Amino acid sequence: MLVDIHTHRLSKLKNNSIYNLKWEELPHTLQSEKEGYFSLGFHPWQLNDFSETKLELLSSLLSDKRVLALGECGLDKNSNYPLHEQEVIFEKQILLAEEKQKALIIHCVGCFNEVLAMKKRLRPSQKWIIHGFRGKAQLAEQLLRAGCSLSFGEKFNETSLRLTPLEQLFVETDESPLPIEAIYARLAEARGCKSSEMNAGAQWLNSL
């Protein structure tokens, strides 16, 4: 099974994909969909979505077995919200993911030192997946050494892809209209392996 760990396209929702829910489509999307998995969180661009009431709602939704991950959440230097505010809300989500034992799908642009510092300080036990990773080899190595997983999509750095161990390598469509099989095929070609060898996503789903 070729697992798509992060998509924003509802049309891609299947039993091998994790659809990133939008706050405005709750609860009907979650109630109406019969197959597939979900993630939900507060994106650093849209922190106006955040409130303590919604954090409580998120906490209760994470008890739904189909909601596999909290995210996307994280830090972005291009966000309109001050970094300090982003860090406060990200930390609340990290702690909630720990409490509910869910993986984090992390959106990070230009704030990797801050993300790594939070990981070091909070010592989370749950999986941290850096989604849409396009960074260079040195950054990839740093994140992998810290225990993060990397998720690759349509655009990626080939050297980083090659050096990522298969057990820390995830695949996603994100906003891309391409089918997940096409993304796997591109990555497999660049990495010199078979699509089916990149099975960290499938193993993760099977382990839950």
Ligand SMILES: [Zn+2]
């Ligand atoms: Zn995304």
